[in-house]
Amino acid sequence: MDSRERIETAIRLGKPDRVPVVPIIDFFSARYGGISQHDMLFDVRKADEALERTLRDLGPIDGQHLSYAGLGRIMQLIFPNPPVMPGVGGEPPDGQFQFVERPVMGPEEYLEIEKKGPVRWVLDKMMLSSPELGKPMGLLGAFGRAFADISKIKRSVSGWRRRGVESLVAFNIVFTPLEYISLFMRSFNDFILDLFRRPEEVKAASRALMPFMQRQGALMIRLSGIRRVFMGGTRTSASFLSPRQFEEFALPEWKEMCEFWVARGVTPVLHYDSDWTPFFPYLRELPRGKCVLNLDGTSDIFAAKEQLGDHMCLMGDVPATLLKLGEPEEVDEYCRRLITELGSDGGFILSSGCTIPVDARPENVKAMLASVHRYRL
Secondary structure, eight states, X not given: OOHHHHHHHHHTXXXXXXXXXXXBOHHHHHHHTTOOHHHHHHOHHHHHHHHHHHXXXXXXXXXXXXXXXXXXXXXXXXXSSOOXXXXXXXXXXXXXXXXXXXXXXXXXGHHHHHHHOHHHHHHHHHHHHOGGGGSTTHHHHHHHHHHHHHHHHHHHHHHHHHTTOEESSTTOEEOOHHHHHIIIIIOHHHHXXXXXXXXXXHHHHXXXXXXXXXXXXXXXXXXXXXXXXXXXXXXXXXXXOOHHHIIIIIHXXXXXXXXXXXXXXXXXXXXXXXXXXXXXXGGGGSOTXXXXXXXXXXXXXXXXXXXXTTTSEXXXXXXXXXXXXSOHHHHHHHHHHIIIIISTTSOEEEEESSBOOTTOOHHHXXXXXXXXXXXXX
């Protein structure tokens, strides 16, 4: 099997010739490869060279999960509350990008989304956060630069595929409306209060935003040519919502969004940060054999195997703490357990628990990448 076949077989709950390894590696590979985080985010060529050195020294991978290489300008554009970027606005060039919690909408604005239309409403919020977009040719110029970067990323994806490294999702990033509102519009504290004080208004805003989220994702899929989509989830996890709130607010959105993509032949990759363990039973309502459950090391991935192993592909979950603070022998043992217990009958992809830390120990990363060859089933 080649890397692409290996990954697709696991996604469809089949058993490939061995467990594929698909980490989120850009932050680490930039540091290891001798470039700054700014260069990784804004210069695809430099990011590719750094990744090439990393894989040459530490071992091959079957694919990259979410790759941030070259996404800097795109991330500055698509989020109403843009992240602070390394090397931009006086920030140190080798810092990490960071979303800053601040509301960009008031609680009285939920109903305005439908009245004004989600596209116009989101554009207004983008211009509020980035006033230069409102200048003559400002928005057009920003989109032009973003599409130029997308073209560079597509060439990089094609180049890595020819070398046997599959891009799992490229820049195909989608959020459910509730995740989007909480992360980029209201901030966490205000959003949680709104669930109690304005529940129907929150639902109305979510209904209005859903088609916009779907169209944005569909555009990314057309541009990338990759039939998989990254769906980030953290604010609707059990770390933040009660089971009743999840059933009422979040589950309908996750079902609608996943069913939308599956009906179009697109695989949702559910990148779930925080603790989702109590909500695993709900995930059986998602289409069987069509989704990937990607956990970050906080949820119990072994419980996920017991409850969901026959329903969806599992992906994860070598913890960041282990890659940073552990010994190679500990990393190897944890990977052995993942491979043998979760991958024995297929439907498993080995990955880092969220991103490999920028300052992970190289010998630990090497142990993780080597484990899929050491423990072949």
